Every structure is written in structure tokens, then in C-alpha cells.
Amino acid sequence: MARVVESDSGSVGSNVPSLDSIRESLIRQEDTIVFSLIERAKFPLNSPAFEEYRYLDSGNSSSLTEFFVREIEIIQAKVGRYENPEENPFFLENIPQSVFPTHKYPPALHPKALSVNINKRIWDVYFKELLPLFVKPGDDGNYPSTATSDLACLQAISRRIHYGKFVAEVKFRDAPQDYEPAIRAQDTEALMKLLMFEKVEEMVKKRVQKKAETFGQEVKCITDSGDESEKKYKVDPLLVSRIYREWLIPLTKLVEVEYLLRRLD
Ligand SMILES: O=C(O)C(=O)C[C@]1(C(=O)O)C=C[C@@H](O)C=C1
Structure with missing residues (x-):
């Protein structure tokens, strides 16, 4: 059953905070992302958890991780997770209604925001490109814990990237005269230029590197002399910066553009 989402295009954006407060949230989300990467790095790659498809009792086949994420999303939907416009499910087709009365989030985005969901791409990027970079190769068979950590990373990364919808909304509202011609022309390049800072x-890249240094430092390895060269990190801070540079920021911008293209519908 698909979830029902109220739309209120008449007051789109009237509840949108300032660009500064949206950036504050992105900064806070960095902590969650960096910590989730550090937690995931406790386990080796464990690729059979997400690569091997096995038959289930239902006759369908799935990897353990995909099965786990689908089931958790169902439970989370039942307690209202996806009523929050900041949350986007990976398996939208599965999502049931909340079984509890839900909080009415003030409409902050254009109703078409619901059609912007790039989680399939995030899933592929995460398992094929990111994960092999920051975890050790190997298989210790600890698939349930690994899947739990992967879900934490995926949800944190997805929330950050889809937060681009809020960033785009506030930028549009601050300068509709700049954005409207590019939106009417469906000019993705012009939109990309407008939203870049x-x-x-x-x-962002420097700060996440610093956070990875601070949160992921091996405390027992700090020498009395405080020699920087001897410090060890649970996840390479330069890699965290690279993850932002090559994937998180570009995908956030992609979401911003996708949202803006629909903003005048
Ligand atoms: O802060 C913004 O203005 C954003 O659009 C977010 C973000 C990012 O992903 O961190 C993306 C594009 C801008 O060039 C700067 C930063």
C-alpha cells in the first residue's frame, strides 16, 4: 500500500527555514555520517551479505542486506518515519501507512518533492564504490551486524543528499527571478551554476576531514610527544573528504537540480 501524503501547494515553502539554518543541519548531519562510517569500518567488506541472492520462504530471492532494509523500512513506515519529508525510503513500493496517528509536518516543499528519490543510485554507489574504499577486504560472516551498520550509513547519506530539496527550495525562494527562467527552459546546466557555492x-570538505580526524582517532596510539605522524584513524580522514567531494556533494546538487526542475509544475 502506498503512503498518502498531503500536499499543499498553496503554502509551499512558507515553512522553509533560512539557508543558514539548513546549512547548520547539514553540518550536524556530517557528525552522523562520519560516525556511521567509523562504525561500519569495524567490519570487513562481508560482500556475501549484499551480493549473494538467496531464495526466501516466499519464493522470492534477495540478498540478506536488501531483505533486512526492506523489512526495517516497513516497520519504520508503520511508526511514521516517511511522513517526515526529510526521510526517503529505499524501497518505496513496499511502504505501508503508519499505524499510529502521525505528526503533521508543515508543508515546506513543493508536492513534486516526493517524486525526487535517488536512493537506487545511492544504494549502487554505496555498495559498489564507497564501501570497498573505507572497509577492509574480507569476510567474517557477521552479516546481521554488517547489514545494521550499512543501513545506518545508507540512511544518513540518503538524508543528507535528499536534504538538497530543502536547500533548493530556500534558494528558489530567495531569488525566484534568477531561477524561474532556467526552470522554464529546463536548463540543468544553468540551474547547477546558480546553486553552486x-x-x-x-x-564542507575540510570540516569533514577534521571531524574524521577528531572522531576516529585511535586514542591509544597518541604518543606523549603528540607526534602527528604517529596518529592512526579508524577511517582515513582524506577518504572522508573524498567521499564528500566525489559523491555526497555532487549527489546533493543533483537532487537540488531535480527538485528545481519540478518547482514550477
Ligand atoms: O550549502 C549549499 O548551498 C548547498 O547547496 C549544499 C552544498 C553541499 O552539498 O554541501 C552543495 C552545493 C553548493 O555548492 C554548496 C554546498
Whole structure:
């Protein structure tokens, strides 16, 4: 059963916070992302958890991780997780209604925001490109814990990337005269140029590197002399910065553009 989402295009954006407060949230989300990567790095790659498809009692086949994520999303939907416009499920087709009365989130986005969901791409990028970079190769058979950690990473990364919808909404509202011609022309390149802030991106990359250094430092390896060269990290801080540079920021911008393309529908 698909979830029902109220739309209120008449007051789109009237509940949108400022760009500064949206950026504050992105900064706070960095902590969650960096911690989730550090937690996942406790386990080796464990690829049979997400690569091997096995037959289930139902006759369908699935990897353990996909099965796990589908089932958890169902439970989370039943307690209202996806009523929150910040949350986007990986398996939308599965999502049931909440079984509890849900909180009415004030409409902050255009109703077409619901059609912007790039989680399939995030799933592929995460398992094929990111994960092999920051975990050790190997298989210790600990698939349930691994899947739990993967879900934490996936949800944190997905929330950050889809937060691009809120960023785009506030940018649009701050300068509709700049955005409207590009939206009417469906000009993705022009939109991309309008929404770029290179200095902000530079700051994000430096800050997440620093966070990975701070949160992921092996405390027992700090020498009395405080020699920087002897410090060890649970996840390479430069890699965290690269993950933002090559995937998280570009995918956030993609979501921003996809949202803006629909903003005048
Ligand atoms: O802060 C913004 O303005 C955003 O759009 C977010 C973000 C990012 O992903 O961190 C993306 C594009 C901008 O160039 C700067 C930063």
C-alpha cells in the first residue's frame, strides 16, 4: 500500500527555514555520517551479505542486506518515519501507512518533492564504490551486524543528499527571478551554476576531514610527544573528504537540480 501524503501547494515553502539554518543541519548531519562510517569500518567488506541472492520462504530471492532494509523500512513506515519529508525510503513500493496517528509536518516543499528519490543510485554507489574504499577486504560472516551498520550509513547519506530539496527550495525562494527562467527552459546546466557555492563546498570538505580526524582517532596510539605522524584513524580522514567531494556533494546538487526542475509544475 502506498503512503498518502498531503500536499499543499498553496503554502509551499512558507515553512522553509533560512539557508543558514539548513546549512547548520547539514553540518550536524556530517557528525552522523562520519560516525556511521567509523562504525561500519569495524567490519570487513562481508560482500556475501549484499551480493549473494538467496531464495526466501516466499519464493522470492534477495540478498540478506536488501531483505533486512526492506523489512526495517516497513516497520519504520508503520511508526511514521516517511511522513517526515526529510526521510526517503529505499524501497518505496513496499511502504505501508503508519499505524499510529502521525505528526503533521508543515508543508515546506513543493508536492513534486516526493517524486525526487535517488536512493537506487545511492544504494549502487554505496555498495559498489564507497564501501570497498573505507572497509577492509574480507569476510567474517557477521552479516546481521554488517547489514545494521550499512543501513545506518545508507540512511544518513540518503538524508543528507535528499536534504538538497530543502536547500533548493530556500534558494528558489530567495531569488525566484534568477531561477524561474532556467526552470522554464529546463536548463540543468544553468540551474547547477546558480546553486553552486564553491567556497561552501571547500569548507564542507575540510570540516569533514577534521571531524574524521577528531572522531576516529585511535586514542591509544597518541604518543606523549603528540607526534602527528604517529596518529592512526579508524577511517582515513582524506577518504572522508573524498567521499564528500566525489559523491555526497555532487549527489546533493543533483537532487537540488531535480527538485528545481519540478518547482514550477
Ligand atoms: O550549502 C549549499 O548551498 C548547498 O547547496 C549544499 C552544498 C553541499 O552539498 O554541501 C552543495 C552545493 C553548493 O555548492 C554548496 C554546498
